[in-house]
Amino acid sequence: MVEFMENPETAKGNELINTLLSNKVMRVDRKEFLYSLFKDEARYGDISQNGPIDIIEENQIHSIALKLIDETTLKSSAVSFVAGLPGGVAAFATIPADILQFYGMSINLAQKLMYLYGYPDMYNDDKLTEEGRAALIVFLGVMLGVSGASTAVKGISTALAGQAVKKLPQQALTKTVYYPIIKKTLSNLGVKVTKNSFAKSVSKVIPVVGGVVSGGLTMVTLKPMGKKLKNALHEGAFSIIEEVEVIYEVEPTTVTENTPFANLKQAKELFDLGIIDESEFTELKNRYLSEL
Template sequence: MENIKSENKNGTSLVNIISSAIQIPGIKVNRDFFLREQFNDVSPELLQLIIEKGPVEAKCSRIELRKMARKLVHKKTLFSTGASFAAGLPGGFAMAATIPADMIQFYGVALGLAQEISYLYGEGDLWSGDIPNTEEVTNQLILYCGVMLGASGAAQTVRVLSSSLAKQALKKLPQKALTKTFYYPIVKSIAKAFGAKMTKEAFAKGISKAVPLIGGVVSGGITFATLPPMGMRLVDALDEANFVYSHDDFEADWSDIAEVYENEEEYASQPLDSEIVTEVSKTASSSVLEKIQEAKKMLDAGIISDVEFSEIKAKLIAQM
């Protein structure tokens, strides 16, 4: 991220805008508090599991999580369309003079929503630790913004990083395999896609590309037509990654990521690390075998029939 910062230190780059937006009081979302608020009607035992493992690993249903995500998007949209956002800023809060207030407002609302959606789908706390890693936080938020704004490679990268398939594989690889081979180049590409300097014209152009028929941002707030489709882009990416992501999906996403990677001049001469692909393939095969073994146990216990076992087995083998 240092390269991006140094390239744009005198301009209103996407990095600078996000860095300014997260300074707005209330934009940083407390993960534990948020999850407790969202799941205030479950048992204490389940709530503790949700906080420790995340809603997905705690076996919250896909339908329920999507319903909750839609409510979050709707709530944030209502909040952003009136004067409530600006009215909520403390009098002493000073924004960078070079960054328009409506641009800061947009990113403030979008980043708050992105954090809530990510926590709902099991992502870790961005702000954990006494001194959060600012670079890692900024990278992740740029990635989420990229998904919401429709940047090339953003949704694919989020799906790869958020899927259980890839998470298991990446644990077996050195950290540099993640940050240096494809994550950082994609983040850099997203930042560049919205211009070295995020002028109001570039900002409006970016929004109109993300949301067809919207020519820009209404002064003083984001319209009802703008934020919902953007929020749902991130919901769709995380929903797919956590509930219906297959090895074929991974290969398709990896192909798209490779294309974006190769378009970055700095990395064009460096082949994308195939070690990740190899490890994911191993993990996928292992996962399929484990699921077949689980189905066999259910067959032996009389929970499912021979026909049902054969159907499950055929579907799982087809994923390999």
């Protein structure tokens, strides 16, 4: 697992992520989540296996995503949230309760959106995989507006949409191309934590949280953050479908001439992003060049 400890802000952001992800309260069970949404669908078995985006209409996915964002912004206050964590408030005295509450909700929402948009299970034997952890941090980067994070998520989502069996790109998520995004996201999180007065005890912070967060902070902050992530996932997941629809609107001769070039260009973009490795890119390049 890659840890970033170069400066106090990054270290504090890393501490926050580790604190939140080490608790099962943060986990969204993929099967249970998809079952709650699509148990009445005739092809639920396929949805459970590979995700909904190849089966459920795009507009329905869009509506469900917006509903999930709205539901999350209306969740419980920091008092009930932190109290539900193992060890309660006392276990997290070094991190303000409002920070735990807010980013706990953000991570919870990120998992729901990623599973809605076809991502595989991030857990292996109830343990978060390294790729899953990296993906979640990049997702938080999108929500925080970190440069490059949205493009990365779109690239990963596009790659997943083209896979018969959904699998997080292990090599991509462990390559240095994502390190700056992950580091910047952790640093931003650390700044959020550091700016909160550690002189306050958690017992003094909680009453403020109950009024401020429940009164509107979550609504005006988390909702647009959730929409940023939703838009990146949606664009990436459905871009291939949209490209196919456009292709069929063009004259057949044009399709024959341009399709290999378009595919080759997309493969190069995925390679540059680190979504596919060199051998995979070479294989795709040779295939598309042979079609010219």
